[in-house]
Amino acid sequence: MFSRAVRPALRAGGAAVARPAPANAATFATLREIEGRLKSIKNIEKITNTMKIVASTRLTRAQKAMDESRIYGKTSNTVFEQAETKPLEDKKVLLVVASSDKGLCGGIHSGLSKATRRILAETPNADVAILGEKAKATLSRLAPEHIVLSFANVCKDIPTFADAQAIADQIALLPEDYSSVRIIYNSFVNAQSYEPVTIEAYSEEAITQSANISSYEVDDEVLTGLREYALANNLYWAMAEGHACEISARRNAMENASKNAGEMINKFQILYNRQRQATITGELVEIITGATASEDM
Template sequence: MLSRAARPALRAVATRPAAPNAATYATLREIEGRLKSIRNIEKITNTMKIVASTKLNRAQRAMQDSRVYGATSNAVFESAETKALESDKKKLLIVCSSDKGLCGGIHSGLSRYIRRRTAEDPNVELVLIGEKVRAQLGRTNAKDIVLSFAGAGKDIPTFAEAMNIADQIILLPNEYADVEIVYNKFINATSYEPTSVEAFSEEAIAASPNFSAFEVDEELLGNLREYALANSLYHALSEGHACEISARRNAMDNASKNAGEMINKYQILFNRTRQAVITGELVEIITGATASEDM
């Protein structure tokens, strides 16, 4: 058994705090690990920025080509003075988005726009193209969603994709007073805005004041309506794709800059902490040497 005199000494040793350098070494390892992870993130964001910059030129060329399709359909309806019919029937909103993220607030901007529209006029139904906008609107407007598409916009949109989507929309059982396509309009490489374009029903086309000038048989109105819807969808999807690529490039550029700033701050902190460790060790060595000389 330990003597009574030895017990206080043992108790004092057990409660003695750890050496100050032990915590400093752990902090150094933590800072070094954080620096390594941030540098890896910076490499990823720089690579994604380069890829997005490469894709943006192709996306803009495809967008310019698709505008011909959309402008042609709109010119026909403008000449015919086509307008949406006033009716108690519901309105259909077709929202063009995509499945991919890491592109800033491009998807959430569309979702906010749709929420404002549905708050002003709740007598609407939604067709959603893209998983991102479906996930966002599914929390607030799930009861209004009648159809959704996934897988569109993995690459540059094509007219065949737009035609397939238009086929499914035409098969919806409800009749709508008005059909509107909502998409992100490309303004320049740094800005875009939610925009809508009309896609008229057969009744609205037939009731156009100047539509008789085109000499279109009534039996072909359904084909004309479906083709015009596909044209507008192709234009909207291409515009949205160009906006998405541009927004992703800008987001990755900002992320790379932020990572660079964080690396500089952590590097300074690491250097200061390491200098403090070295200074502390030098003080201990000098103190130990002095104590040895005094003995």
Template sequence: MFSRAVRPAVRAGSLAVSRTAPSNAANFATLREIEGRLKSIKNIEKITNTMKVIASTRLTRAQKAMEDSRSYGQTSNTVFENAETKAPEDKKTLLVVASSDKGLCGGIHSGLSKATRRILQEHPEADIVVLGEKAKAQLSRTHPNAIVLSFANVCKDIPNFNDAQAIADQIALLPNEYGSIKIIYNKFLNAQSYEAGTVEAYSEEAITQSPNLSAFETDEETLANLREYALANNLYWALAEGHACEISARRNAMEASITWGFGPEPD
């Protein structure tokens, strides 16, 4: 018990303590806030797991389409290898970057952009055609003047030859005459890894000047069709293989998110 003279001072001190809190006091979450956060985490985990299952299902179909596209592209490229076709050095080079519009698949798009920049160091005069908004946004920051054509809504589903043919037709309408068209795409190694690769399509002039072209029965009309067909073949190959890499990378990103408890790299 305090004396009557001391009681007012004690009462005033207790009020001062209750009104002011130290600046470094911790703000503890309430039980309701913790429950809300746990519920949110569980919902994110369910969504991530669903995306992983969907990607796993789509990967089987994407790999089947990739195998079919390889048979087309490799067959036409075998002709140019046997004919010893080479791009003329006095003509410009066109780079076609086979990206897409979707993210949440790790660094798959940034890898294509880095590979494109490396090639541009060797061919600084080259023009760029970008398939997909992801690589376009990245390359626009460093080489905006080199982009002469771009396509959106690419690879929303499994690519087919008609998609590649439509893109090839638009590329053929570009005003410049290119000696070589290098298609930069993601090369599928296995379900866990991929790397940036390049497949080349040649101009009609380059095909005509091939040293061993006489081994094949061709005429002028056939050469023009061969050039267009080979470009569409290689585009189909690049798009289908890149699509399989994207689905695989997205599945792996979702699996890592579930395992380690953090979201995939936005890319």
């Protein structure tokens, strides 16, 4: 038998052992989870903000290069517009999709793939050459039989005319004699929008058969060089404008991601504060209840 002085302590110890776990026992783990989630979202927000700043800086240079390429491209195509050059109807057409290798820029690449599929539906015998891995990944699943040529590691930085010339040389080595080369690219409308469009580079035979080509004094050797130059010029235009659209789309995507991350941080911060307040209130209630019970013994 225990003495009367020890019995109240035993009863209190037995009650503590038999007492069930408090209802908010799992709240401590939940608080840790919320705190970890908050930390990860804040880190993501820092990354997206940094990528937005980098894209904003690069966008100015990309727009400058785009404006310069437009001048050369439009001036070059004016010759064929005035000569009323048209593609030959009895030969195949080559579609060049001016995409890139990088993502995190919204639906800019999927838009090009959809535009290419619409053109392939209208001209099912056309061949496809792809610049960049993003459009290739989509078109390889949907229309692999049309792909005859592809390029990787393009448009990583601002395109140059030398890059376009190298691609044009590879296209010229294809065995098929195409009536024209239709380049599908994203046209820069403004900093918030863009749209897939096409520009055309004609074959030497199509240029020769132009209605008003006689108004230009063009030798055969010059005609061959003009055709190659026009193809490289249009490729340079498409690549430069597509690069500007990609940088702009990435900037908008990172801005939206940063905004969404900020909203999630606010929601989780409110949830964390409520859970923490509930936990502290529960602990205070337990302390007060325990103190009251001890006084009653």
